[in-house]
Amino acid sequence: VLRKLTLRIVLLVLVVAIFAVSSGLSFFRHAETSEMLAVTMKTGAWSASELESDLLKLVHSLELFQFGQSTPEELELRYELFWSRLNVLKTGDETSEVRKLDGAAELLTNLERTLWVNEQSISKIVDGDSQAALELTQELKQLVTPVRQLSVSSFNGKDRILKLQYAKKLQYEFGVSLIGLLVSGLLLVIMLLLQSARNREQALHDELTGLPNRKFFKEHLKLVEARCARAETQMAVYIVDLNDFKHINDSLGHVAGDQLLIEISNRLRSCVRQQDTVARIGGDEFAIIQDGSEDIDGFGKLASRVCELISQPLVINNNRVYPSASIGISIYPTDTVDVDQLVINADLAMYRAKLGNGIGYCFFEAEMNMVIQRRKQLSDDLRIALENDQLMLFYQPVVNLDNGLVEAVEALLRWKNENYGYISPSEIFSVADHSALAIELNRWVLREACKQNQQWLEQGLCKITMNVNISPTMYVQHNLVDTVQQTLKETGMDASQLVLEITEDTTMQDIESSPDIMTRLRGLGISLALDDFGTGYSSLNHLRKLPVQKLKIDKYFIQDLNNVPQDLRFIRTIINLAKTLDLQVVAEGIENEENLQCLLAEDCHYGQGFLFSEPVAAKKIRSLLQKQTDGRLLFDKATQLV
Amino acid sequence: VLLSELLRHLGARGDTIVAYGLNDYFAEIDLQQIRDYPVILALKNDGKAMRVRDKGPIWIMFPLSNYPELDNSIHHASMVWQLNRLEVR
Numbered sequence: 001v002l003r004k005l006t007l008r009i010v011l012l013v014l015v016v017a018i019f020a021v022s023s024g025l026s027f028f029r030h031a032e033t034s035e036m037l038a039v040t041m042k043t044g045a046w047s048a049s050e051l052e053s054d055l056l057k058l059v060h061s062l063e064l065f066q067f068g069q070s071t072p073e074e075l076e077l078r079y080e081l082f083w084s085r086l087n088v089l090k091t092g093d094e095t096s097e098v099r100k101l102d103g104a105a106e107l108l109t110n111l112e113r114t115l116w117v118n119e120q121s122i123s124k125i126v127d128g129d130s131q132a133a134l135e136l137t138q139e140l141k142q143l144v145t146p147v148r149q150l151s152v153s154s155f156n157g158k159d160r161i162l163k164l165q166y167a168k169k170l171q172y173e174f175g176v177s178l179i180g181l182l183v184s185g186l187l188l189v190i191m192l193l194l195q196s197a198r199n200r201e202q203a204l205h206d207e208l209t210g211l212p213n214r215k216f217f218k219e220h221l222k223l224v225e226a227r228c229a230r231a232e233t234q235m236a237v238y239i240v241d242l243n244d245f246k247h248i249n250d251s252l253g254h255v256a257g258d259q260l261l262i263e264i265s266n267r268l269r270s271c272v273r274q275q276d277t278v279a280r281i282g283g284d285e286f287a288i289i290q291d292g293s294e295d296i297d298g299f300g301k302l303a304s305r306v307c308e309l310i311s312q313p314l315v316i317n318n319n320r321v322y323p324s325a326s327i328g329i330s331i332y333p334t335d336t337v338d339v340d341q342l343v344i345n346a347d348l349a350m351y352r353a354k355l356g357n358g359i360g361y362c363f364f365e366a367e368m369n370m371v372i373q374r375r376k377q378l379s380d381d382l383r384i385a386l387e388n389d390q391l392m393l394f395y396q397p398v399v400n401l402d403n404g405l406v407e408a409v410e411a412l413l414r415w416k417n418e419n420y421g422y423i424s425p426s427e428i429f430s431v432a433d434h435s436a437l438a439i440e441l442n443r444w445v446l447r448e449a450c451k452q453n454q455q456w457l458e459q460g461l462c463k464i465t466m467n468v469n470i471s472p473t474m475y476v477q478h479n480l481v482d483t484v485q486q487t488l489k490e491t492g493m494d495a496s497q498l499v500l501e502i503t504e505d506t507t508m509q510d511i512e513s514s515p516d517i518m519t520r521l522r523g524l525g526i527s528l529a530l531d532d533f534g535t536g537y538s539s540l541n542h543l544r545k546l547p548v549q550k551l552k553i554d555k556y557f558i559q560d561l562n563n564v565p566q567d568l569r570f571i572r573t574i575i576n577l578a579k580t581l582d583l584q585v586v587a588e589g590i591e592n593e594e595n596l597q598c599l600l601a602e603d604c605h606y607g608q609g610f611l612f613s614e615p616v617a618a619k620k621i622r623s624l625l626q627k628q629t630d631g632r633l634l635f636d637k638a639t640q641l642v
Numbered sequence: 643v644l645l646s647e648l649l650r651h652l653g654a655r656g657d658t659i660v661a662y663g664l665n666d667y668f669a670e671i672d673l674q675q676i677r678d679y680p681v682i683l684a685l686k687n688d689g690k691a692m693r694v695r696d697k698g699p700i701w702i703m704f705p706l707s708n709y710p711e712l713d714n715s716i717h718h719a720s721m722v723w724q725l726n727r728l729e730v731r
Contacts (some may be wrong), residue, residue, distance in 0.1 A: 088697075
């Protein structure tokens with residue numbers, strides 16, 4: 001990052017330097033051009049003064065010749081040279097400035113005429129005609145003054161000076177415009193720097209709340225860590241996660257959700273001291289870095305203050321909202337000296353707080369790592385597994401204890417996690433319920449089970465019922481009935497073949513509407529089984545209201561049968577209760593022959609367990625059902641063969 | 643007449659020549675220039691010998707139209723007319 005920054009600064013300086021140098025160069029070049037212009041103007045002046053000089057030399061030569069002090073050749077040469085000078089002035093670009101001067105054209109014409117007229121005079125003079133020499137001298141002398149005037153005015157004539165002044169003025173204006181260019185360039189660079197500063201600000205801050213974002217948080221955490229390491233002080237990282245934010249977002253809308261986030265961020269800001277940092281590191285997740293508190297009590301105080309302040313109700317769009325948050329805290333250097341781990345720890349503690357018992361915050365403890373780490377890991381992996389279709393369904397046969405026929409199977413999730421191996425279905429559902437995957441997972445299970453059932457039918461196997469577990473979260477979702485209906489429709493499965501297994505506790509979640517939900521499910525033509533019966537808190541009154549057809553006795557009661565001395569009272573009571581209520585009874589977890597004998601003695605209807613079969617892949621169920629058609633059963637009541 | 647040929651013929655040695663005109667005008671010319679470009683001594687214009695008044699009898703000419711890079715004030719000043727004398731230095 002530093003190297004990149006340095007590179008950018010060097011580049012910027014380079015650009016500015018190139019700009020400055022080229023501006024400077026162009027200024028000097030322009031100045032030079034102006035000077036060159038002045039030089040060109042001098043060429044005209046030079047020719048004019050040469051004209052004067054040549055005229056004077058010619059006159060001088062004439063006078064000398066009259067006194068015999070010069071040769072005819074010399075005189076002729078002077079005459080010719082004057083001619084050639086006149087020719088130079090008459091034509092050409094360099095001398096055009098001179099020709100433009102007042103009276104110059106007439107003077108030049110006059111000079112030329114004089115020379116033409118006196119072409120013959122020169123040869124006469126050479127031959128000794130002193131009268132002609134005198135006349136020519138007189139004539140030429142008259143021209144000396146105007147030629148002098150031309151020469152002088154070609155140097156300092158009004159026009160020429162004005163032109164030079166204009167050139168100077170042009171140069172001055174060019175200088176001014178160059179300064180303008182430089183200033184605007186400078187402004188551009190300043191604006192660029194300001195904009196990039198603003199971009200950086202935006203890149204490091206959350207747009208909605210104006211709080212520092214995750215990136216800023218991470219960078220800043222490293223700085224604080226370095227400071228604490230030097231000063232040997234403590235710091236704490238808090239992860240603050242809003243509870244049920246999704247619900248608020250869904251029920252009141254995103255605008256209300258945003259308002260809540262802004263309010264929460266303001267509250268968090270007001271909680272902390274100047275040196276502490278509040279950041280928004282996720283949708284409904286905030287983080288606080290508390291710098292150098294003396295003791296753990298100090299950290300706890302802030303946590304409880306935050307909890308208290310966040311739980312103040314507020315009104316959004318005329319709806320009273322009761323926000324609450326779960327806070328996880330991890331302390332540096334007590335918990336870890338690694339800042340990344342510090343954040344993970346705080347996150348884990350937050351997770352614990354969320355699962356926990358109503359206390360809004362939780363400090364990180366080392367043993368949390370294992371349990372919660374597993375939860376988190378599974379949660380992340382489950383999402384991926386669902387997306388990539390890495391889950392499978394296994395099926396455990398449910399046997400009619402009267403005739404030994406497999407009349408149903410229970411669909412059970414099977415998932416092998418690469419870190420933790422096989423995960424039990426109950427844990428998978430639990431993880432799913434806590435990571436907003438429940439609905440997706442339940443839908444998947446339901447659909448897979450129905451599809452499998454249809455496949456068996458297509459393969460010509462006998463009709464059995466398919467038992468599918470429904471997780472608590474799925475149950476309270478209002479669209480469970482719709483989902484089931486839609487799945488039946490999509491897979492073409494006969495409703496009478498589907499049994500939804502709902503645990504006693506699940507039905508307790510929403511006591512008021514449970515009978516209604518179950519009645520509506522029944523309305524689809526499917527059956528309902530009360531799962532894990534006997535372990536929940538439901539009352540007989542509650543049970544009475546539920547339109548279930550089956551009771552599944554929890555495996556703990558069956559395992560009780562293995563105790564010595566055997567206690568049959570509970571099993572007997574439950575079976576009798578079921579019979580009285582006209583419900584079918586399924587015993588789960590039958591592991592050995594003795595269990596089976598007891599249940600047969602008590603006249604239990606159905607059994608399920610390792611004694612008959614563990615949960616197996618669909619292929620195995622197929623061969624099992626085929627054998628059954630051929631008359632080979634898992635269990636025969638008459639012969640007691642297994 | 644090629645100036646370089648004339649100089650070779652005369653066996654002239656040096657770096658520069660100074661060309662003087664009849665009116666004592668003078669200009670320094672780098673000998674390298676004369677070697678590099680066909681600089682001539684012009685004696686006639688349109689087949690007629692040039693008079694002094696036509697900048698004759700000898701005029702050093704640089705081939706300005708064939709070599710545009712020569713067309714600048716330095717070479718203009720080097721094109722001495724009414725050439726009187728050459729000094730090799």
